[in-house]
Amino acid sequence: MTGFDADFRDELWRLLRMRRDVRHFRTDPVDPDVIDDCLRSFSLAPSVGLSEPWRVVRVNDPARRIAARENFRAANADALAGYSGDDAKIYAGLKLSGMDDAPVQIAVFSEDNTTKGKGLGAGTMPEMKAYSCVSAIMQFWLLLRAHGIGLGWVSILDPEQLTRDLDVPSHWRLIGYFCIGYPLTEEESPELERLGWEKRQDLPALLER
DSSP states (O other), X not given: OOOOOHHHHHHHHXXXXXXXXXXXXXXXXXXXXHHHHHHGGGGGSOOGGGOOOEEEEEOOOHHXXXXXXXXXXXXXXXXXXXXXXXXXXXXXXXXXXXXXXXXXXXXXXXXXXXXXXXXXXXXXXTTHHHHHHHHHHHHHHXXXXXXXOEXXXXXXXXXXXXXXXXXXXXXXXXXXXXXXXOBSSOOSSOHHHXXXXXXXXXXXXXXXX
């Protein structure tokens, strides 16, 4: 393969701009077949040693969703207490979870001690198992967006508490809790940028050696 044409590249850039971390969801149901189709993208993701350490949990039970929301609220209150002044005011006004409305919710864990892959590539950098999960999530995220579906990554959580509440093996490492559904609005810029929390860089910091 020598590459894709200019039209494809333009569309890919548009998809990247529209990816966005969604917090505001419509409550319309999402076709489960579409979700399953997008989840198949995990099998195409790079994973260190072909270990495929990702463990995906569908959170359907109302009681478990309530526990996850309470976990977020407690962690969010603790996070707010760590800010002061203008930062505290902005933080208090941010919507940092779509848990109340998103019709589909999943948690992704990394099984760092999986024997699949026989440890190849992870001996010196065991964190590569978690990085592999993040790579798979990003592919899943982009494919969802290509269907017009949004995803919000919730990381303001107590991982150990969520592991217990979801009743998964205690040695699994939480990568994130994900809210999935149709976004209320279509945006090309991050909400945190629009609300004055932080600014993006056009290019990453580059060092020449």
